[in-house]
Every structure is written in C-alpha cells, then in structure tokens.
Amino acid sequence: MAKGPGIPKGTRDFGPSEMVRRNYIFNTIRSVFRLYGYSPLETPAMENLSTLTGKYGEEGDRLLFKILNSGDFRSGLENEDLLSKSPAELASGICEKGLRYDLTVPFARYVVQHRNEISFPFKRYQVQPVWRADKPQKGRYREFYQCDVDVVGDNSLFNEYELIKIIDEVFSGLSIRTKILLNNRKILTGIAEKIGEKDKITDITIAIDKLEKIGIDKVRSELYEKGLSEQSVNDLQPILFLRGNPAEKLDELEKILSGTKTGPAGIREIRSIFEYLENDNCGSEIDFDITLARGLDYYTGAIIEVKALDTEIGSICGGGRYDDLTGIFGMPGVSGVGVSFGADRIYDVMNKLDLFPDYAEYGTKVLFINFGKEEEEYCIPVLNKLRSEGISSELFPSAVKIKKQMSYANSRNIPWVIMAGENEIKEDKLTVKNMDTGKQDLIGRDKLAGFISENTGI
C-alpha cells in the first residue's frame, strides 16, 4: 500500500478533542487579558525578511522560515550568485518574506508603523502561531502558538504589578498552582559591576540562567571559559546563594550592591513591585530569584518567569521590561513590558495533572437516532427547539443501523440519545436515554428542551 499523506515534521493537526482543550486555555487567557483592559491585535503570518532578520541573533536568522518569491525568483541574479553564494546570501536574493518567529518583533513593527493612530500606553494582547525551523523534538514544534500581552509607552511599575496579577488570575482560572519568580536586569548589571566584570554581563547572565539546570560547578567552569577570573567567580558565588524571603534577600543584596551605579535602581524597582503585591490577594507564590535571567538580551528592567508547582516542566510563562524594542525600527525611547504564555506547555501541564474540565460540556448534548423519513420529520421540530434554546444537538443524517448510530454517540461523548419510533410517535412522546447511566425515560415532545436543561444545567 502506498504511504498515506502526512504533515511536515514539527507541525501538528489539532482534532476536535484537542481543540476543545486548547480553546479552553486560550479563552481563559484572553478573557483575563480583556478584563485588564488589553485589546486584541493580529499581524500577518508573513513579514518582510527585512523586518525579521537580525532581530533574533545569528541562530534566530538561521531558524527563520523563508518564502520563495513568486514567479521567476531567479530574475536579477547572475549565474555566479546562484552557484557560489552561501545558502543564506542566496536565500536573501530569492526570498523577500518570512514567517514570523515570535509576536514581539511584529508588535514592535506594528507600533512604529501605526504610531500616529495609537493612543499610548498601548495595551495589546496577541494570540497567534509562530514558526521556527528548529530541530523538532518532544515538546518542541516548528509551528506553535504564543499568547503575548504587552503594554508600551509607559514606565510605571504599576504595569509590572498588573502583569503579575494577570499571570495569577490566568493560572488560578486554569487551576494550575504556580510560583512566580521575579528579578531585575539592573540587579544583574549591578552584580557585574560589583565583581568588576561589567563587559561580561551577557556571559554572566547566560551562565546564571543555567544554574538550576547544570549546577554551580559547571556554571563556574563556563564563567572561567568566558574569561572571568577566579576572584570574580568567587565574588559572584555568594550572591547566587542568597537565602530567605524576598525582603531579606533584597536587604542583603542592597548592602552588597550599594556602591554600584545600576544595582540600587534595580532593587528599588523590584521592591516597588513587592509593595504593590503586599496589599493584594495573589494566590500564587511570588519570589525574588537572583538567578533568573531568561538569557534574553533585550530585557532592561523587570524579569518575570512562572513555574508550575505540581510538575517538572520548566517555565510556562515569562517576560520582562524592554526599554527600546521599537528602536530597531527607528522609534527610540519607548519603554514596554510584557509576558508570553506558553500554550503548549500549559496544555501538557493540564493534561498531566488532569485539570481539563469534562469534554462533554463543550460538544453535542443530544443526538436523535434516525429511524427513517417519517421519524425524521417527527423529530426535526424538537431538534430545532433544542437549538433555539442554545442546546447543541444533532439528528443522525441517515437511517443506518442503530448500532452504528449509538457507537457514533459513544465515540463523541454525547450524553443524551433520543429515540422516536412508531410507538413514541403514536403517543406524541420521545424516549430519552442517558448514556452515562443507561436509564431511559419516556417524555412528551414539548418537554424535551426543559428536561435536558434541567438535567445538564445548561
């Protein structure tokens, strides 16, 4: 037999039962975003490569999916170009567009392009797929959704506080217990100043970021490799192992960083956020984590990361403040802060912890068995009535064997099955079968909508 059709590796189909679960996540997230006054935005899947290239580092450029120009894509190129240019150079000669790699760069592009129509602060959310030509592996896909929420054009730490509230509300809505970790890039910069390795801030934060994964010994080796002296690494180590509650750690750190240029501002900022949170009833555990860096160069202030408490799955949400995202498109001085929810990991956590509500809640509630033309006619007005009351209902479209129709009801988890044959029609009644218990009731045609509503709480 010939091999059947498939899909590109690293991509997925989402069938009905997965869609219902994914929509449950997306709808929960979106409704919280809206409650906090964030507005929806969607940008095209394709962006000009000039918008995308150079924004994600060399590795990111390599992972961009590029779209071949339409028509004669070779026109304008010399034979020499076609044969001898590097793949990357040739690609940029035959491709003008690429698929978006994240939602942040398209957002920055949108803000700059529409700066004159936007009234700042601009609070937007965006829930769309992104594409990366990454090596596919368990839990890593080439097409996946990001759920981003950002506010640009305002410096107040009230924004950071609200994002933490949004995180708390989303995960309590999804019944996921979480720990929210906070840090501040200015604190990391202060530390680099303190140990006299100001130029190595990127190397230090990347190494720090790995502390939990690879342990202190390997972090030390990595720092030596990057050219830090033993003295610097020794100075760094106690800072990484501060203990106590956030206030205690901040007090301790304040002393250590007091002489630095940047550190004290970071401490002030993170303290402000904790002050906002003090008077609040956040359900999530919130901690100050000095090892948190998220490896991302563009954060300039707050750094935020969220971990699920009841399973080891890494970060399920993260973000921070960036002071000059729109600068890359010629609009400097606009500060923003935002976080991104990882829908796939959230899905995995919820599956693992069995947190999804009952599927049956979302699908068809009632299936009418089809016994033939006459019975069909008898059932259609009742079917219409159910739908007019908002109850998702179906009539099996053909009068095939009852067994097939019942197995359809079973496979789709339909909780109620209606049978109306000769006897029922004579009495103007319907037989209602509860598919969970197997119990059958004989009720009047005009009573069905009420019966279903009562028994399913619709």
Place this chain on the structure above:
Amino acid sequence: MAKGPGIPKGTRDFGPSEMVRRNYIFNTIRSVFRLYGYSPLETPAMENLSTLTGKYGEEGDRLLFKILNSGDFRSGLENEDLLSKSPAELASGICEKGLRYDLTVPFARYVVQHRNEISFPFKRYQVQPVWRADKPQKGRYREFYQCDVDVVGDNSLFNEYELIKIIDEVFSGLSIRTKILLNNRKILTGIAEKIGEKDKITDITIAIDKLEKIGIDKVRSELYEKGLSEQSVNDLQPILFLRGNPAEKLDELEKILSGTKTGPAGIREIRSIFEYLENDNCGSEIDFDITLARGLDYYTGAIIEVKALDTEIGSICGGGRYDDLTGIFGMPGVSGVGVSFGADRIYDVMNKLDLFPDYAEYGTKVLFINFGKEEEEYCIPVLNKLRSEGISSELFPSAVKIKKQMSYANSRNIPWVIMAGENEIKEDKLTVKNMDTGKQDLIGRDKLAGFISENTGI
C-alpha cells in the same frame, strides 16, 4: 527620514477595533457551527507541497506560497538544475513545504490520515487563514481567513438542508439579509447531455457561471469559442432563462431533462432539499438558480451560494457536495458536503450597512484616572472589585496630565471615568463621569461595581 517598516503587500494588520468586529463575526459563525454539532479542527499552516500541488489546477499551483528548505537548500542539485530548470521545477527542488491554499484539501488530507480514529459522519468546522500569491487588489488579499463547515461520510440530503439552516442562522445572527441560491451539478450535467455537448460540461458551467456578470451575449460568444455549435447554444439559452418560483422552474426543467441520464437525479435531489425547507421557518429567501455553477470542478451534487440582499458585493458564502474529495489521497468513495463563509466580504457588508454592534460593549468599561501614589492605593481595591465582577477596567498606569488621561479614555471609547482626589478620599467616595453625557456623580467606593452594572447592563 528613512521609510518606516511595512508589511508584505496583500497582507493586513488587524488593530483592536477591527479585531473586535472580526471576532464578532467569527464568534457568531462558530457558535452556530457548534449548535449544529460540528467540531473544531485546526491543521498546520504549512503542508507538504506534495499534498497541495495538483489540487487547484495549473493556476492554483502557481499561486502556492512555497517555503524554502532550511539549511543548504541547494544540496543534491546539479549546477545545471540551478541554472536551467524552469522556476516551477527548480522551486520543487528547493522547497518541500508550502502554505495552505484553502481549508478543503488539508481537511481531506486530515480525514485520510486519521480515518481510523474518526467516527463518521465527521462533522467539522475550521476557521483559519489561507495564503495565495494572487495579485493584490481591492478586496483580494494574499492572506485571508476562511470559515469552513463540512460533513463527510454521509450521503443524506439532510446534511444539505442543515447547512442551509446554518447559513440562515449565521446571517440572521449577523443581521445580514440574504438570498440563498441552490443548484445541482447533476442538473448541469443533464443539460450538457440534453444539448449533446456532454464533453463540454466544464466549459458550459464556467460560461454559465459568468451569465450574471457578463450577460448572455458574451456567454454565447464564449460558448462558440469553446466549440459549441449554434444549435447547442440555442438549445441551451431557454434553459438559462427559466422563470417562476423554484417548484415551477423544476417542473419545467423536469420535462426538458426527462430523457437524460443524469438530470432527473439532480431534480430529485434539489426537490428533497426544498421539501425539508418547506416545513421550516428559514428567514432567508431561497431560490433555485440554474445559472449557479461556482466554476468548481469538484462539486458533484448540490451547489450553494449566498448573496447579501442590501448591497452588491457578490457571494458571501458558498459550497456544495463533492463525492470524492479524499480520493486524491487514496481513500475513494467518501462523499462530503460543505460551505465556506467569506469573512472579509461579510466584514465589508457589515461595515457598509453599519451592522456591527457598539464597539464599547467589548472594550474597557471603566478607567480610573491616576492622580498619584496615594490616590492609586485608594483606587486599586475598587479596580480589583470591578474585575472580580467581570467588568473590564483599567487604572491609568502613570500620574500624567489629566488631559492626556481623558484623551486616552476618549480614543478608546471608554464609557466611564473615575476620579478620586483629596476630597473624594476624605469622604470615602469616587466621582464617576459618564463620558457620553458628561454627567458626574459622587458615589461611595463600595457602590461603584453595582452602579456600573446597573448603568451598562453587564
């Protein structure tokens, strides 16, 4: 000044106010699909080119967006290939994947791939963007959404009837008055048989499809060009100008097609659908239109098209029955029927006829003016209370000039603005300003949520 960033031609950003309107359309459509027992499906944006190529005709193949292979896309190709192959041939050497062109082919691919997990009839809906490298022009985009609803694996005309009900319910939900046109491919085939031009069925239907647009004279010329005799064209003409209600036209046509092999079955089928509809309370006008062909080769039975009555904008929804869609992927004999809603055209109709509900219903309801740290602290508990009641609310994040904050409220159509300065705090009250009327009320902090609910009907 350097040119600012842009997006590829034929693509669009959807800002907050467009998103709210688009979501209103999508949500209405989706909720009707669900009510009728259809389940959601999503497929990847990228499909293997082997899945897409050859399914949309030569022109369609040309309009596929192709994705350049990652890494060294030239490997395996000879210099000769790079320089001398046609663009299409070379493209298939350096591209394995493409963006989906519609939702129908990916759906067929999904059904074949998952045939063993699916319980038939499979009723699915799919709302996702598609991409076509078409010449961009007014109303035609390179990225646009399709909203498809299909059922496969069942031959009953009950499915056609239900799709018409879905169409009726969607457009009545959107307040768009429509006319639904029905035809049947078997009738068109019967006509081709009748006039003795059985082999020219495609040419005839394509020409018929243009009748309304280009008029009978040009249709005649086109048919001559395709090789029809004057006799055949004369035989055809009266059939195209049948008059009367659907029953009258069908009676007349039945006589004309009585001797043909295929025609009578088409008439029987379309009559069955009208019988279902007779006992129904469809709000839409429904007509039998023998000129309806939709130019699509793969329809084998019912053909459906929807036009908005109060504006000239062409078809806003259409579809039909196809008897062998999955055959292209090696699974023959599966019949399906479905329709596709054109979100962009529906959007244009609703905009033109001013049918969208008030934007304010969907955005932020309440903005707290920020007068400074102390006032912020005074307002935050009230803000939290509003949100806990499901009222979308914001506190302006910084204590900037009042004028700027008020103009933010105006530009975002926020209906209520709350002010709490020294005086209000002293009295434990808030000043509530109705932004429509300008009226201000002084009310207790604990009374705000109730006041807003009462006055906005949330």
